[in-house]
Structures are given as C-alpha cells and as structure tokens.
Amino acid sequence: xxxxxxxxxxxxxxxxxxxxxxxxxxxxxxxxxxxxxxxxxxxxxxxxxxxxxxxxxxxxxxxxxxxxxxxxxxxxxxxxxxxxxxxxxxxxxxxxxxxxxxxxxxxxxxxxxxxxxxxxxxxxxxxxxxxxxxxxxxxxxxxxxxxxxxxxxxxxxxxxxxxxxxxxxxxxxxxxxxxxxxxxxxxxxxxxxxxxxxxxxxxxxxxxxxxxxxxxxxxxxxxxxxxxxxxxxxxxxxxxxxxxxxxxxxxxxxxxxxxxxxxxxxxxxxxxxxxxxxxxxxxxxxxxxxxxxxxxxxxxxxxxxxxxxxxxxxxxxxxxxxxxxxxxxxxxxxxxxxxxxxxxxxxxxxxxxxxxxxxxxxxxxxxxxxxxxxxxxxxxxxxxxxxxxxxxxxxxxxxxxxxxxxxxxxxxxxxxxxxxxxxxxxxxxxxxxxxxxxxxxxxxxxxxxxxxxxxxxxxxxxxxxxxxxxxxxxxxxxxxxxxxxxxxxxxxxxxxxxxxxxxxxxxxxxxxxxxxxxxxxxxxxxxxxxxxxxxxxxxxxxxxxxxxxxxxxxxxxx
Numbered sequence: 001x002x003x004x005x006x007x008x009x010x011x012x013x014x015x016x017x018x019x020x021x022x023x024x025x026x027x028x029x030x031x032x033x034x035x036x037x038x039x040x041x042x043x044x045x046x047x048x049x050x051x052x053x054x055x056x057x058x059x060x061x062x063x064x065x066x067x068x069x070x071x072x073x074x075x076x077x078x079x080x081x082x083x084x085x086x087x088x089x090x091x092x093x094x095x096x097x098x099x100x101x102x103x104x105x106x107x108x109x110x111x112x113x114x115x116x117x118x119x120x121x122x123x124x125x126x127x128x129x130x131x132x133x134x135x136x137x138x139x140x141x142x143x144x145x146x147x148x149x150x151x152x153x154x155x156x157x158x159x160x161x162x163x164x165x166x167x168x169x170x171x172x173x174x175x176x177x178x179x180x181x182x183x184x185x186x187x188x189x190x191x192x193x194x195x196x197x198x199x200x201x202x203x204x205x206x207x208x209x210x211x212x213x214x215x216x217x218x219x220x221x222x223x224x225x226x227x228x229x230x231x232x233x234x235x236x237x238x239x240x241x242x243x244x245x246x247x248x249x250x251x252x253x254x255x256x257x258x259x260x261x262x263x264x265x266x267x268x269x270x271x272x273x274x275x276x277x278x279x280x281x282x283x284x285x286x287x288x289x290x291x292x293x294x295x296x297x298x299x300x301x302x303x304x305x306x307x308x309x310x311x312x313x314x315x316x317x318x319x320x321x322x323x324x325x326x327x328x329x330x331x332x333x334x335x336x337x338x339x340x341x342x343x344x345x346x347x348x349x350x351x352x353x354x355x356x357x358x359x360x361x362x363x364x365x366x367x368x369x370x371x372x373x374x375x376x377x378x379x380x381x382x383x384x385x386x387x388x389x390x391x392x393x394x395x396x397x398x399x400x401x402x403x404x405x406x407x408x409x410x411x412x413x414x415x416x417x418x419x420x421x422x423x424x425x426x427x428x429x430x431x432x433x434x435x436x437x438x439x440x441x442x443x444x445x446x447x448x449x450x451x452x453x454x455x456x457x458x459x460x461x462x463x464x465x466x467x468x469x470x471x472x473x474x475x476x477x478x479x480x481x482x483x484x485x486x487x488x489x490x491x492x493x494x495x496x497x498x499x500x501x502x503x504x505x506x507x508x509x510x511x512x513x514x515x516x517x518x519x520x521x522x523x524x525x526x527x528x529x530x531x532x533x534x535x536x537x538x539x540x541x542x543x544x545x546x547x548x549x550x551x552x553x554x555x556x557x558x
Contacts, residue, residue: 061094150526202215432466496511
C-alpha cells in the first residue's frame with residue numbers, strides 16, 4: 001500500500017513538472033508572438049527604412065472618388081450621383097505610373113518622385129505615398145498609394161470675353177477614358193481668328209510601356225491641322241534614355257494688327273516632322289545630365305489671302321537640320337498649395353537648370369540657305385528667407401545666318417513671391433522680350449494676351465517689349481457647391497513696347513492699367529482650370545479703348 005502511494009506521488013510530481021514546462025513554453029511563445037507583432041507594426045521612419053535596406057512588400061492602391069461620401073457636405077444626392085456616374089481610375093492605371101515595384105529597396109526619393117508624376121496627370125488632383133506596415137520577419141514594408149480622382153467628363157458650352165473680343169466653344173471630352181488615363185476630346189471653338197472643329201486623342205502610357213501617344217485632327221475655317229507624335233520621355237530622374245517621332249501639317253490664315261485693327265493677312269502652310277533620341281547616366285550627386293541628338297525639318301510657305309489679298313508676304317522658309325542638345329537639371333522640388341492654383345497641391349521647381357541645343361541647317365539637308373540654329377534656356381530659383389522666393393529664367397531662340405542674327409527672340413523673366421501666410425501672396429513678375437531682325441510681318445504685340453489686362457488684343461506692336469505684372473492674391477477656403485474654391489486678386493500691369501519692324505507705325509509706348517478680379521479654382525475638374533473674372537481700367541489708352549474692360553477667361557493658373 002505504501003509502495004503504491006509512493007508511485008502515485010512520483011506520477012503526480014512528473015505530471016506537475018510537465019504542466020509547468022508546458023505553461024512556461026506557452027507563455028514564452030505568446031510573449032515572443034506579441035513581441036514580433038509589436039515589431040512588425042512598429043512605424044519606422046524613412047531614414048530607418050532606408051538604413052535597414054527594407055524592401056517593398058505589398059503595394060496598396062486607394063482611389064478616392066470625386067466627392068467624399070463620409071463628408072456630410074458631400075453626401076447629397078447630386079454628389080452621390082456624380083460619384084456613381086464617374087468611372088474611378090483603375091488600380092493598374094496607378095500602378096503603371098509608379099517608379100517602384102514589389103521587391104525594390106525602399107526609397108523616400110522614389111516615393112516622392114512617383115507622387116509628383118501622379119499629380120502631373122490631369123485626372124488626379126492629389127497623390128500621396130507612404131509606408132504603413134513594417135514586417136521584421138522578412139524585412140519588408142507595405143506601401144499605400146492614395147490618389148484623389150477628379151471629374152474628367154467635360155461636356156458643355158464655354159464662353160469668354162477678353163481684350164474686347166468674345167470666344168465660345170462646345171466640347172465633349174473625357175480625360176480618363178474608362179479609368180485607364182487616356183484622353184479623348186471632340187470640340188468646336190470660335191475665336192476672333194477662326195472657327196474650328198476638331199478631335200484629339202492622348203495616351204500618356206501606351207500599353208503600360210512609358211510610350212506616350214498624341215494625335216490631333218482639326219478642320220478650321222481657314223485651313224486645318226493634322227498632328228501626330230509618339231514619345232518615350234525621361235519619365236524619371238533615373239531614366240537612362242528617351243526617344244520621339246512627330247509630324248505636323250497645318251494651314252491657316254494669319255493676321256497682322258495695328259491698334260487692335262487687322263491691317264493685313266496671309267495664308268500660312270506649315271509642314272514639319274522630326275525625330276530625336278536622348279541618353280543619361282541618371283541622378284548623380286543631386287544633378288541629372290542628359291544628351292540629345294535629332295533631326296528636324298520645317299517648311300513654311302506663305303500665300304496671299306484668297307479673299308482679301310495681302311499687302312506684304314513673309315518669305316518662304318525651308319529649314320532642315322541635324323541637331324545636338326545638352327541639359328543639366330538639379331533635383332530640387334518642393335510641394336506647396338495656394339500659389340498658382342487654389343486648394344490644390346502644386347510641385348514647384350526650386351533648382352537650377354540649363355538646356356542648350358545647336359543645329360546646322362544646310363542645302364545638303366534640304367534647306368534653302370545655310371544657317372545655325374540655337375536654343376538656350378537657363379533658370380534658377382532661390383529662397384530669400386522663409387517667406388520670400390525669387391525665380392529667374394532666360395531663353396534664346398535664334399537663327400544665325402550670313403554673320404548676323406535674324407528672326408531671333410531673347411526672353412528674360414524674373415518673378416518675386418512674398419507669402420506671409422497660406423491665405424495671401426504678393427507676386428511681381430517682369431518679362432522682357434527682345435526681337436532681333438524679326439520678319440516685318442511677324443512683330444511682337446502688347447495687349448490683353450501679353451499681360452496688359454486693361455487693353456484690347458494686339459493693341460500695340462514693335463520689336464521689343466517689357467511687361468510688369470504686380471498682383472496681391474487672396475486664397476479662401478470657401479467653396480461654391482463643393483466645386484469651385486474662391487480667390488481674389490488686385491493687380492497693376494505696366495508695359496512698354498518699342499522698335500520699328502518696317503511695317504508698323506505704332507512707335508514707342510508705355511501702357512498701364514489697374515484692376516481687381518475674382519478667381520474660381522476648379523478643384524473637381526480634370527483640367528485644373530482657374531476662372532478669371534476681371535474688371536480693369538487702362539490708364540494710357542486712347543479713343544474707344546479708354547474704358548473699363550471686363551474679362552472672363554479660363555486659364556491654367558491664378
């Protein structure tokens with residue numbers, strides 16, 4: 001009996017020890033699991049993710065509809081109907097635009113550049129990319145790509161008045177066809193120069209290949225246009241090559257103005273085609289250098305107006321040339337809001353950039369005469385403290401022939417921005433344009449289209465022009481039917497034009513105007529348009545032009 005009791009005690013002891021070990025093992029396993037879970041959900045910074053060489057895991061695409069159903073102010077029947085009718089951007093459309101894929105090393109720079117590329121598409125008004133879930137077991141991080149769709153179907157009638165002239169149009173356009181990012185447009189326009197009916201199609205990422213296709217057909221009252229291009233651009237700072245083919249055939253009636261009145265007109269036929277190739281070593285030490293080579297042929301033929309005749313025709317031009325180009329680009333972009341748009345994210349370039357191109361036109365290539373063609377662009381931007389910014393650029397488009405420059409244009413621009421807060425900005429922009437031996441029938445003009453909002457179109461003409469636009473901008477958060485964001489501006493414009501082109505008797509003039517305007521930013525539209533409603537008064541106009549000018553136009557910026 002005693003022996004039996006002892007055996008039971010040993011069995012009980014052994015069973016107790018086993019249970020204790022099992023409990024300890026279970027507790028340890030649960031604790032380890034909790035530690036792993038905490039580790040996998042820990043939000044690492046961009047620096048930590050890059051230091052650990054973390055690879056990208058799952059890429060989650062979230063496409064917000066035009067209106068937010070969770071916002072009570074955007075949950076009305078009309079907003080819900082608009083969302084129901086809108087075909088959202090497809091996940092594959094967004095994924096095809098990214099500069100990274102699953103398995104790549106995580107890079108904040110690549111995320112930012114991908115978001116910038118997405119925002120460049122008109123069918124989106126916002127794009128944000130961020131890591132959301134780190135997994136320590138396989139050293140990967142999940143990434144969310146969140147974009148906001150805008151309304152891309154644009155049917156309707158447009159009307160505007162600018163520079164004393166009316167313009168109108170009817171269009172049927174879709175900027176995100178079936179959610180694939182393609183654009184198809186049918187439109188009819190009537191302006192002071194012509195009436196036209198046309199169709200265009202654009203594919204920014206043909207078959208997800210990075211090739212871009214664009215084609216346009218326009219039938220106009222004074223001729224028409226056929227245009228085609230296919231291009232593989234430098235879609236990233238790390239892209240190593242680019243290529244393009246394009247062709248254009250156009251016929252139109254061009255007019256020459258003096259004090260806003262038509263004084264001559266002629267028929268222009270323009271035939272053009274070209275090809276180019278570019279290569280690069282990618283981003284190195286914050287800079288990108290790219291080389292280009294190509295061939296271009298341009299033929300301009302002028303004929304008298306078939307109805308009214310012509311006083312003086314420009315000379316025909318047949319130019320064909322191979323060319324070489326080189327560019328430097330600094331990697332400096334900043335994201336802001338309420339600059340040239342209202343309530344939209346904007347990517348502003350704050351770096352230094354240069355592009356130079358040299359072409360040799362000769363009879364051996366099919367040209368009429370031998371000449372050298374030069375294009376040059378320089379730009380820079382600086383922060384002058386937290387609230388002040390300065391932007392500058394210079395460009396030259398010139399032809400050097402018989403030891404002299406002709407039909408050449410030099411343009412310099414200087415812009416100063418002062419932003420004391422997110423709701424106000426003072427901006428001043430000075431633009432100077434100098435023509436060198438311009439064709440007498442192709443002068444520079446000064447008027448509404450050229451920055452003087454208080455004057456008619458083509459009010460004065462000459463060979464050199466300087467325009468200063470000073471503007472105090474106001475940005476509000478007030479929205480009209482959740483469709484338009486309201487802004488306002490008070491402005492002063494001062495311009496000077498001078499020089500004789502052999503046909504104009506306008507002389508040298510300094511013109512100025514003052515005005516106020518209402519701005520309506522289209523935050524739900526694919527075009528990102530800003531509607532301008534201006535009232536301005538010319539201070540130096542003569543005759544019938546000295547009156548209050550009302551301007552209703554649509555522009556791409558404030």
